[in-house]
Amino acid sequence: MxxxxxxxxxxxxxxxxxxxxxxxxxxxxxxxxxxxxxxxxxxxxxxxxxxxxxxxxxxxxxxxxxxxxxxxxxxxxxxxxxxxxxxxxxxxxxxxxxxxxxxxxxxxxxxxxxxxxxxxxxxxxxxxxxxxxxxxxxxxxxxxxxxxxxxxxxxxxxxxxTLAKKLAFSRVAGLADALELIGQPCIVFDERGCVLTINALADGLVDALIDVRTRMLSLGDPRSQARFDFLLKAAAQGMTHPSTPAVAAVRDRYGARHVVRAIALHGWARYPFTGARALALFEARRPTGEATQAALRAAFGLTPAEARLALALVDAGSLKEAARRNHVTYETARTYLKAIFLKTGMRRQAELAALIARCLV
Structure with missing residues (x-):
C-alpha cells in the first residue's frame, strides 16, 4: 500500500x-x-x-x-x-x-x-x-x-x-475595470452564460436586462436573444479568438441596438474555480437623439438649445463645428457654452464631453 x-x-x-x-x-x-x-x-x-x-x-x-x-x-x-x-x-x-x-x-x-x-x-x-x-x-x-x-x-x-477562487475573482474584476478605463463596456460570463462581473459602463447599458435571479442577460427580443446566446456559447467553448472575435448586432426589449463582440478567455486557467469563459464587449452608445437631449435637460437643467449643443460637442469635438451642426453662429454657441459650464460645473470642453459621455452611456 x-x-x-x-x-x-x-x-x-x-x-x-x-x-x-x-x-x-x-x-x-x-x-x-x-x-x-x-x-x-x-x-x-x-x-x-x-x-x-x-x-x-x-x-x-x-x-x-x-x-x-x-x-x-x-x-x-x-x-x-x-x-x-x-x-x-x-x-x-x-x-x-x-x-x-x-x-x-x-x-x-x-x-x-x-x-x-x-x-x-x-x-x-x-x-x-x-x-x-x-x-x-x-x-x-x-x-x-x-x-x-x-x-x-x-x-x-x-x-x-477557496484561495484560488478569491484570487481569480479579483483578476476577473480587474480585467473589467481595466477595460472601463479605456471607455470599453464589458461583461464577463461564466460557462453557463451567467454574469460574473460587469463594469460600470456596461451596467449603464444593460443593467435593466440582467435577471437578478439567474444573473443572465435577457434581451426580450427572441431573435436577438438566440443570436446573442449563440455568440456567447461559441466564445465559452473556445471557438473565438481575440484576433477574430465573433460580432453580432442585437436589439433589446426597449428597441435599443447593441453591437456585441464575444471573445473566448483562452487563458481561463488564470481564473480557476470562477467558471470565467467569455468576455462580451459592447459598443459604447453614442449620446445622440431626442431621448438623450431630454436626459441632459433633466440632469443639469439645460435648455433644449444648450442640450443640443452639448451633445454636438461630444461628437464634433470643436465649438465651431458644433455651432455649424446646430445652425447657430459661433458667438451664440459661446453663449450657450458658458451657460452649460455654469450648470454642469465644468470648465473645459474636454471635461464637459467626458461628463456627458459618462452620463449617457
Whole structure:
C-alpha cells in the first residue's frame, strides 16, 4: 500500500492556488502519489472538466467533451455519496458485470487505457467539485486503505480552491475595470452564460436586462436573444479568438441596438474555480437623439438649445463645428457654452464631453 506525503501535496496545492500555472503540475503530483495515471477537477455545476487537469489527460479530456461522454458518464451516480463521504471509488457503485456491459467503461475509458478511479468531493463557497484520479487497468482499483489516506487531502484541496477562487475573482474584476478605463463596456460570463462581473459602463447599458435571479442577460427580443446566446456559447467553448472575435448586432426589449463582440478567455486557467469563459464587449452608445437631449435637460437643467449643443460637442469635438451642426453662429454657441459650464460645473470642453459621455452611456 502506498503512503502519501500529505504535507508535500498540501504545499503543492497551495502553490497552485497562488500561481494558476502550477495547477496541472500539482495535480500530476497528486496523481503520481496516489499511484494514478492522471487527475482532473470537475465542476458539478456544469458536468464538464474544468481547466484544471494533469497534462497526461489532455487527450482523454478532449475526447470526453467532443464525444459527449459527460452526458453518459456512469460515475455521476456516485457524486452525491462522494460529496457526503469525501471519497468514492468504482466499487462503491458498480461491479465487474456492469463494467463489462458499460459503453462508458468499454468504449471510452478502455480506449484511453483507463478503468479505475477515486473521486474526492469537496465544496468551495457552496460550489461542488470532484477531483477524479484515474488508474489504468493494470494499476488496479483503489484499495479501501488508500481511500482513507486520500481523505487527508480534502482539507488542503478545499483551502486551495477557496484561495484560488478569491484570487481569480479579483483578476476577473480587474480585467473589467481595466477595460472601463479605456471607455470599453464589458461583461464577463461564466460557462453557463451567467454574469460574473460587469463594469460600470456596461451596467449603464444593460443593467435593466440582467435577471437578478439567474444573473443572465435577457434581451426580450427572441431573435436577438438566440443570436446573442449563440455568440456567447461559441466564445465559452473556445471557438473565438481575440484576433477574430465573433460580432453580432442585437436589439433589446426597449428597441435599443447593441453591437456585441464575444471573445473566448483562452487563458481561463488564470481564473480557476470562477467558471470565467467569455468576455462580451459592447459598443459604447453614442449620446445622440431626442431621448438623450431630454436626459441632459433633466440632469443639469439645460435648455433644449444648450442640450443640443452639448451633445454636438461630444461628437464634433470643436465649438465651431458644433455651432455649424446646430445652425447657430459661433458667438451664440459661446453663449450657450458658458451657460452649460455654469450648470454642469465644468470648465473645459474636454471635461464637459467626458461628463456627458459618462452620463449617457
Amino acid at each position: 502506498r503512503i502519501f506525503d500529505i504535507d508535500f501535496l498540501s504545499r503543492r496545492l497551495q502553490q497552485a492556488a497562488l500561481d494558476p500555472a502550477e495547477w496541472p503540475l500539482a495535480l500530476d503530483d497528486v496523481s503520481r502519489a496516489a499511484g494514478g495515471a492522471g487527475a482532473v477537477l470537475f465542476s458539478l455545476s456544469s458536468r464538464l472538466p474544468g481547466p484544471l487537469g494533469s497534462p497526461d489527460l489532455d487527450e482523454m479530456t478532449a475526447d470526453y467533451i467532443k464525444g459527449g461522454w459527460y452526458e453518459r458518464d456512469d460515475r455521476y451516480v456516485a457524486v452525491p455519496a462522494i460529496l457526503q463521504n469525501g471519497v468514492g471509488v468504482d466499487q462503491d457503485f458498480t461491479n465487474a458485470d456492469d463494467i463489462r456491459r458499460s459503453p462508458y467503461y468499454q468504449d471510452f475509458l478502455a480506449k484511453h487505457g483507463r478503468r479505475w478511479f477515486a473521486g474526492l468531493g469537496f465544496r468551495t463557497e457552496g460550489d461542488g467539485w470532484v477531483l477524479s484520479i484515474q488508474r489504468t487497468i493494470a494499476q488496479g482499483p483503489f484499495l479501501r486503505e488508500e481511500t482513507q489516506q486520500l481523505k487527508a487531502l480534502l482539507k488542503p484541496l478545499a483551502e486551495a480552491a
